[in-house]
Amino acid sequence: xxxWGGKDEHGSSEGGRFSGCLDLFYLFTMADKWTLLKLAFILxxxxxxxxxxxxxxxxxxNECVDDxxxxxxxxxxxxxKCFNTIGSYYCQCAEGFKSSRNxxxxxxSPEKCKDIDECLTASICGPNAxxxxxxxxxxxxxxxxxxxxxxxxxxxxxxxASCNDINECEEGSVCGPNSSCVNTHGSSYCKxxxxxxxxxxxxNYTGKVEQCEDVCKIDETICRxxxxxxxxxxxxxxxxxxFTNYGRRRSPCVELDCDVFKVVDILGExxxxxxxxxxxxxxxxxxxxxxxxxKELDGEHLLKVLQSIIDKLLSSEVLRDxxxxxxxxxxxxxxLRLSGPFVATPGTKMSSSxxxxxxxxxxxxxxxxxxxxxxxxxxxxxxxxxxxxxxxSHHPGFTxxxxxxxxxxxKSADDFFTGMxxxxxxxxxxxxxxxxxxxxNRDTNLLKEPVKIKMYHLEQSNGFLHTCVFWxxxxxxxxWSSRGCSTEESNSEYTTxxxxxxxxxxxxxxxxxxxxQFELQLVTWVGLSLSLxxxxxxxxxxxxxxxxxxxxTTIHLHLCISLFIANAIFLAGISKTENRVGCAVVAGxxxxxxxxxxxxxxxxxxxxxxxxxxxxxxxxxTFYMMAGGYGVPAVVVAISASVNSKGYGTNRxxxxxxxxxxxxxxxxCVIILVNILFFxxxxxxxxxxxxxxxxxxxxxxxxxxxxxxxxxQLCVLGTMWIFGCFQFETNSITISYLFTIFGSLQGxxxxxxxxxxxxxxxxxxxxxxxxxxAPRKRKYSEFSFSHSSKANASKSTQDTGESHI
Numbered sequence: 001x002x003x004w005g006g007k008d009e010h011g012s013s014e015g016g017r018f019s020g021c022l023d024l025f026y027l028f029t030m031a032d033k034w035t036l037l038k039l040a041f042i043l044x045x046x047x048x049x050x051x052x053x054x055x056x057x058x059x060x061x062n063e064c065v066d067d068x069x070x071x072x073x074x075x076x077x078x079x080x081k082c083f084n085t086i087g088s089y090y091c092q093c094a095e096g097f098k099s100s101r102n103x104x105x106x107x108x109s110p111e112k113c114k115d116i117d118e119c120l121t122a123s124i125c126g127p128n129a130x131x132x133x134x135x136x137x138x139x140x141x142x143x144x145x146x147x148x149x150x151x152x153x154x155x156x157x158x159x160x161a162s163c164n165d166i167n168e169c170e171e172g173s174v175c176g177p178n179s180s181c182v183n184t185h186g187s188s189y190c191k192x193x194x195x196x197x198x199x200x201x202x203x204n205y206t207g208k209v210e211q212c213e214d215v216c217k218i219d220e221t222i223c224r225x226x227x228x229x230x231x232x233x234x235x236x237x238x239x240x241x242x243f244t245n246y247g248r249r250r251s252p253c254v255e256l257d258c259d260v261f262k263v264v265d266i267l268g269e270x271x272x273x274x275x276x277x278x279x280x281x282x283x284x285x286x287x288x289x290x291x292x293x294x295k296e297l298d299g300e301h302l303l304k305v306l307q308s309i310i311d312k313l314l315s316s317e318v319l320r321d322x323x324x325x326x327x328x329x330x331x332x333x334x335x336l337r338l339s340g341p342f343v344a345t346p347g348t349k350m351s352s353s354x355x356x357x358x359x360x361x362x363x364x365x366x367x368x369x370x371x372x373x374x375x376x377x378x379x380x381x382x383x384x385x386x387x388x389x390x391x392x393s394h395h396p397g398f399t400x401x402x403x404x405x406x407x408x409x410x411k412s413a414d415d416f417f418t419g420m421x422x423x424x425x426x427x428x429x430x431x432x433x434x435x436x437x438x439x440x441n442r443d444t445n446l447l448k449e450p451v452k453i454k455m456y457h458l459e460q461s462n463g464f465l466h467t468c469v470f471w472x473x474x475x476x477x478x479x480w481s482s483r484g485c486s487t488e489e490s491n492s493e494y495t496t497x498x499x500x501x502x503x504x505x506x507x508x509x510x511x512x513x514x515x516x517q518f519e520l521q522l523v524t525w526v527g528l529s530l531s532l533x534x535x536x537x538x539x540x541x542x543x544x545x546x547x548x549x550x551x552x553t554t555i556h557l558h559l560c561i562s563l564f565i566a567n568a569i570f571l572a573g574i575s576k577t578e579n580r581v582g583c584a585v586v587a588g589x590x591x592x593x594x595x596x597x598x599x600x601x602x603x604x605x606x607x608x609x610x611x612x613x614x615x616x617x618x619x620x621x622t623f624y625m626m627a628g629g630y631g632v633p634a635v636v637v638a639i640s641a642s643v644n645s646k647g648y649g650t651n652r653x654x655x656x657x658x659x660x661x662x663x664x665x666x667x668x669c670v671i672i673l674v675n676i677l678f679f680x681x682x683x684x685x686x687x688x689x690x691x692x693x694x695x696x697x698x699x700x701x702x703x704x705x706x707x708x709x710x711x712x713q714l715c716v717l718g719t720m721w722i723f724g725c726f727q728f729e730t731n732s733i734t735i736s737y738l739f740t741i742f743g744s745l746q747g748x749x750x751x752x753x754x755x756x757x758x759x760x761x762x763x764x765x766x767x768x769x770x771x772x773x774a775p776r777k778r779k780y781s782e783f784s785f786s787h788s789s790k791a792n793a794s795k796s797t798q799d800t801g802e803s804h805i
Contacts, residue, residue, distance in 0.1 A: 125141075197215045225255070254442065531743065535751070
């Protein structure tokens with residue numbers, strides 16, 4: 001067939017085809033309709049004959065047949081499978097592999113199939129088994145000490161296999177002689193039989209590395225003060241004479257002194273009931289100390305016997321001297337140690353007409369831990385259980401703690417204070433019930449951790465010093481002593497003692513022979529009340545009478561305010577020691593306001609120095625005065641409280657104790673010394689200037705009065721605190737009267753010095769009393785010169801009312 005280009009189909013070129021297209025276009029435009037229909041049919045026939053198959057199909061026998069791309073085995077790459085579809089295909093990772101992104105992908109995709117680590121799945125192999133990953137799969141195997149139920153070394157969870165414990169103790173001689181095998185989950189260990197042990201001190205071992213030996217040979221101190229033997233039940237200790245392990249055959253032996261029960265004749269008590277009771281205690285003690293296998297005693301019965309002895313002795317008042325008291329307390333302590341181990345765990349509480357007892361028992365070779373609290377009606381005990389148990393190498397297999405309170409022993413033991421060192425005119429009185437504290441540990445002379453004993457007062461009185469004491473039988477036949485004991489807390493109701501040893505304890509109240517105590521209290525109340533009234537008048541005078549106001553009267557005003565507040569707090573709260581926090585607040589306020597009074601006195605000395613020596617600028621700015629008068633005391637009190645907060649409040653007064661007292665007396669002494677120095681320099685300079693200026697006698701007298709008043713003010717307050725330094729710690733009748741007089745009347749003295757001795761103030765008082773309301777024509781000056789000397793004064797004198805010399 002030829003084209004319209006003029007060549008046949010096989011010989012036509014591109015130019016020919018283009019020429020044919022032009023011819024065809026020409027035919028479409030020039031031919032008739034019939035010709036066009038024929039031409040369209042011919043073109044359709046040619047198109048059908050030359051059309052091919054879509055992608056994914058092959059033409060076979062003029063038909064399009066699906067092409068199986070998966071026939072190429074390596075099409076999808078390693079670890080992947082090919083899946084054919086109609087007209088296409090897809091790749092998917094084989095079992096045990098996964099692609100990084102899509103589950104299905106093409107051969108030309110960057111996807112790669114990587115092995116799945118099935119062992120990352122928790123417990124995939126089940127309990128007591130481990131997993132090992134393989135290419136496209138995994139295997140399971142039992143841990144050491146376990147075996148598979150299928151007896152196969154490896155398995156798969158699909159095999160329904162499990163790992164069971166291997167009982168190594170059934171596999172033959174695992175442990176050495178004198179030991180036995182103990183199977184555990186997945187393992188086993190060896191432990192020595194009773195009566196045998198390891199030299200390493202370990203409780204068990206594995207394999208046959210160590211050998212179990214006789215414990216009596218390994219540790220020769222296991223039965224200290226006794227003979228060690230091994231029997232079927234283990235080792236046991238046969239105690240030597242005078243020692244016992246309280247029937248606990250495997251416990252070491254401790255000394256037991258039965259002579260302490262031979263006290264009836266010493267006490268002079270002839271009643272048969274006491275004789276019989278002491279005989280029971282002695283027989284029980286002898287049985288423990290002499291028998292190799294003592295019978296078990298009834299601990300509560302022994303305690304009742306002890307209480308009967310105490311009741312009889314205290315009711316008959318036979319304890320009339322300190323030696324009998326020492327013997328009596330030693331008997332009680334030894335009887336408590338004897339009875340305690342035979343009381344059933346956890347202990348008991350018992351009381352009688354003259355005693356109250358709590359006893360705690362802990363059985364076992366393991367030493368108990370922590371602190372234990374015991375209590376009776378009149379006392380409480382807090383003790384560390386490790387301290388009560390004592391040295392582990394001497395531990396008798398039990399731990400006991402007892403707290404015994406006597407009802408009226410303080411009457412018999414109230415006169416023996418030779419072990420105390422009283423101050424002058426000081427005496428003591430027992431102000432608590434006497435208590436006895438015992439523990440199973442016999443080495444209690446110096447405890448690692450102190451015991452705390454809280455004892456309630458018999459007389460709840462404020463203002464008395466309380467001291468913690470114990471009964472020392474080694475000194476002068478027996479006396480109360482404070483050695484090794486300290487007062488941890490004390491108020492009107494109780495005192496808490498901390499002691500580094502054990503014995504019988506009490507609280508002493510310090511008394512002072514001040515016969516005129518009522519008179520002193522009366523002087524204090526009357527004097528302070530008068531001072532408060534006078535200080536209030538001073539405050540009104542210096543703040544409301546304008547004609548006398550100046551920097552110096554401003555200082556007087558704040559001095560009176562500080563003393564007014566301090567005296568009011570002193571009067572209301574100095575003895576309120578019941579509340580420790582409130583007492584500390586009162587002490588802090590007194591510290592601040594009394595120290596503030598000293599600071600204002602110091603400012604007066606500085607002001608006088610500036611007026612006389614520094615002829616210019618006699619004014620103090622108000623800010624500087626306030627900073628010196630109130631800011632400095634605030635800083636001192638803040639530092640003192642932060643360094644030693646417990647220094648505020650004593651057992652007798654709400655004031656500074658000895659550890660903080662110099663935070664007040666130190667600054668006060670410095671201020672007194674500085675003012676004395678200022679006054680000496682001022683007087684010297686003033687004498688020179690008066691000589692050179694030759695002022696009249698009137699001005700000289702005024703300046704002298706100024707200095708004398710300031711010095712007198714310093715002496716009044718300074719003297720008061722000199723006596724106050726001694727008042728709060730010791731009591732002397734002379735010092736008490738001096739402190740009371742100077743302390744209570746200081747406000748009255750300031751009123752006399754600054755108001756009644758001042759002519760200007762007296763004139764103003766006279767005007768007020770006479771009802772003269774007309775204002776004065778000019779201010780008073782502190783002191784001024786005569787007409788002959790006014791030429792030398794600065795102009796500022798007329799503006800301020802102060803003189804510049």
